[in-house]
Amino acid sequence: MTVLEDGDLKLRSLRPQDAPILVELANNEKISINLRDAFPHPYTFKDALNFIGMCMECKPVNVFAIEWDGKYVGNIGIYPEQDVYRRSGEIGYFLGEPYWNKGIMTRAVRLAVEYGFGELDLVRIHTGVFEYNVASQRVLEKCGFVKEGVSREAVFKQGNLVDEIRYALLRKDVR
Numbered sequence: 001m002t003v004l005e006d007g008d009l010k011l012r013s014l015r016p017q018d019a020p021i022l023v024e025l026a027n028n029e030k031i032s033i034n035l036r037d038a039f040p041h042p043y044t045f046k047d048a049l050n051f052i053g054m055c056m057e058c059k060p061v062n063v064f065a066i067e068w069d070g071k072y073v074g075n076i077g078i079y080p081e082q083d084v085y086r087r088s089g090e091i092g093y094f095l096g097e098p099y100w101n102k103g104i105m106t107r108a109v110r111l112a113v114e115y116g117f118g119e120l121d122l123v124r125i126h127t128g129v130f131e132y133n134v135a136s137q138r139v140l141e142k143c144g145f146v147k148e149g150v151s152r153e154a155v156f157k158q159g160n161l162v163d164e165i166r167y168a169l170l171r172k173d174v175r
């Protein structure tokens with residue numbers, strides 16, 4: 001099992017036993033409002049099992065459970081792109097609400113980025129953040145991501161058009 005560690009923070013592969021806690025963490029509108037509609041709300045036990053099953057089939061591993069202080073608290077993934085974009089990957093993450101604002105995701109992103117530039121041999125990691133998600137923008141900025149632009153009205157979420165802020169980090173800028 002792939003494990004990345006930084007003190008009391010660990011990224012490890014997901015396993016079927018994580019499903020009940022994944023439901024507890026993910027079944028929260030304050031989380032789903034910041035993510036694509038593919039992240040279901042409400043988030044059911046079946047959704048959790050399907051997601052974990054999919055992640056367990058990926059080789060090399062690209063989605064991790066975040067463990068903090070021995071507890072499973074959220075997920076983080078790096079999704080390699082295809083064709084001419086294959087040296088790029090998209091990063092995505094969420095953390096259960098009880099664990100917000102403790103610096104956990106900033107540390108998890110740093111570990112995942114290191115894995116993406118190392119094991120996955122990516123040279124660029126990028127993502128888009130909905131304009132109202134200031135906490136996630138802050139996480140990326142703390143990790144050295146550069147704001148590359150704004151995709152105006154790119155997102156239609158819960159009946160509203162929302163700008164998406166585009167961020168990226170290059171391997172050559174951190175190594």
Ligand SMILES: CC(C)(COP(=O)(O)OP(=O)(O)OC[C@H]1O[C@@H](n2cnc3c(N)ncnc32)[C@H](O)[C@@H]1OP(=O)(O)O)[C@@H](O)C(=O)NCCC(=O)NCCS
Pocket residue numbers: 030031032034035093094095096099100101102103104105106107127128129130133134135136138139
């Ligand atoms: C976004 C998210 C991952 C942040 O995780 P976290 O572990 O709480 O993040 P950190 O504690 O490492 O950093 C959060 C930063 O945002 C700041 N912040 C939080 N809420 C804020 C707000 N409403 N306005 C301004 N800054 C805010 C914190 O103060 C902190 O910055 P600081 O260290 O300079 O003080 C978490 O809130 C989450 O999972 N949200 C729902 C899902 C999501 O948004 N996923 C990302 C989609 S792009």
